[in-house]
Amino acid sequence: MLLPVILLGVLVFWAIPWGVSRCWRDITNAEDAAVGCLVLIAAVALLFVNYMQDWATRAGRRVNPSAWPFVVNGVAGMMALAIKVFLAILGAQLVLQIADWLAGYVWPGCWIFGIVMGVICIFLFAITYVVAVYFGMVLGSAAALKRADRTTPEAPQKWFQTWASFLVFWPLFFLSFVPLITIFAGADWDWLDTTIGTVWPALVMMAGWFSMGLIVVIVLWLVFLMFHALGQSLENKRLANPLRLYDERSHNLDRWAREEHGYMRCQNHYISLTHVKSCFLRGWLLTLALSVVNFLARYKDNKGTLGGIPTIF
Amino acid sequence: MLIDGGKRLMFVTNYSGAWDSYLNEFSELASVIGVNLIWTNTYIATDEFEGKDGVRFPNTELYTGRGARATLPFKAYVRRSQLETLAWYSAYPDLSVVNVIENAKLRDAVFGPTDVVALDLLLKRL
Known part of the structure; x- marks a missing residue:
């Protein structure tokens, strides 16, 4: 069941950047960078799964940016993501040209150079924050990012996990750049060599690749939503509105009495059987959703409250 | 499934x-x-x-x-x-799962070591 999830991850974070890089030969070596991509993805997964522990208790809830874990780790992570979004919008090559232009008119190390880059980063942070919140809400993966309550018995463990993930995430994050740093160690870019060294171009290239994958995912998602809305309007003509079933509620009085007040009032059992819509994409998405639920039930919500539901033990 | x-x-x-x-x-x-x-x-x-x-x-x-x-x-x-x-079989149809779990903990506490802390916890469960 996990296979679709793994395939999707490989497609989004490895195959697409690799394919794009093949069309963009002058960036860098694709295979070596892909290794870095995979390490970075592991780090990002840790970022979202591990230390953002308190999942939203209500769907659609907005992320609270003032929470402690966000301040400590999240801001830095979002800044890294902001660079990716910026590069996605402008393209990695154009960024290099801007930096080159800045180096030509404003000498390296000048305070103006720092201010310009700082303003750009703040702007990008805002964009990235909106994108992250949107996707977090849509995908249900938005962390509530609540401040750990030190009065509860589990609080020390939460704080330990927060700091442990901090120690795990950032070494992994920087480790992901090692392959590209190695590649660019001999790069013949004077302005880079004389300013920041070889780390910056590696960062740019790495972020540029991820941004390509990110943008492709966003576009695919939007296209999918359009098809979904279209398909739903067609289905509405073929299938009846479930609200019409409500008129038949008197047929269910026996069941209702049994489950609400009868011998099944304390413990209940339920079986549902429905048909899967015929479109292949529906079947594929259903398999994917079931895989995610299966994964969460095994590795995250395996001690009660599956999906925040307190009655599922 | x-x-x-x-x-x-x-x-x-x-x-x-x-x-x-x-x-x-x-x-x-x-x-x-x-x-x-x-x-x-x-x-x-x-x-x-x-x-x-x-x-x-x-x-x-x-x-x-x-x-x-x-x-x-x-x-x-x-x-x-x-x-x-x-x-569909239920061993305790008149109890919710929460009650079943609490009762199991109570039984373990009764048959467990009876120091002051354990006794205090036991009484709190009653």
Whole structure:
């Protein structure tokens, strides 16, 4: 069941950047960078799964940016993501040209150079924050990012996990750049060599690749939503509105009495059987959703409250 | 789980408390996204219901929004897709799962070491 999830991850974070890089030969070596991509993805997964522990208790809830874990780790992570979004919008090559232009008119190390880059980063942070919140809400993966309550018995463990993930995430994050740093160690870019060294171009290239994958995912998602809305309007003509079933509620009085007040009032059992819509994409998405639920039930919500539901033990 | 080569979806669950409150948790908590992601891909096949081929799940917005949040159609859909269970065994039908777990802890505490702290915890459970 996990296979679709793994395939999707490989497609989004490895195959697409690799394919794009093949069309963009002058960036860098694709295979070596892909290794870095995979390490970075592991780090990002840790970022979202591990230390953002308190999942939203209500769907659609907005992320609270003032929470402690966000301040400590999240801001830095979002800044890294902001660079990716910026590069996605402008393209990695154009960024290099801007930096080159800045180096030509404003000498390296000048305070103006720092201010310009700082303003750009703040702007990008805002964009990235909106994108992250949107996707977090849509995908249900938005962390509530609540401040750990030190009065509860589990609080020390939460704080330990927060700091442990901090120690795990950032070494992994920087480790992901090692392959590209190695590649660019001999790069013949004077302005880079004389300013920041070889780390910056590696960062740019790495972020540029991820941004390509990110943008492709966003576009695919939007296209999918359009098809979904279209398909739903067609289905509405073929299938009846479930609200019409409500008129038949008197047929269910026996069941209702049994489950609400009868011998099944304390413990209940339920079986549902429905048909899967015929479109292949529906079947594929259903398999994917079931895989995610299966994964969460095994590795995250395996001690009660599956999906925040307190009655599922 | 998917059955019939992926043509039908079967959902089996045991839960505590009443059916109505159980479904409210599905439609009000964060899990509504998961519910929508799964059941928006399904429909109930019926024989000529108002001239249609079947009954659809409540419409979703942006794939994960609304859907099960529309409580009445969601509950109607769930009830219509229900299959009667022929046999289901419960060892303690008059107790909720929470009560069963608490009683088990109480039994362990009674037969466990009886120092002051354990005795205090035991009395708190009563």
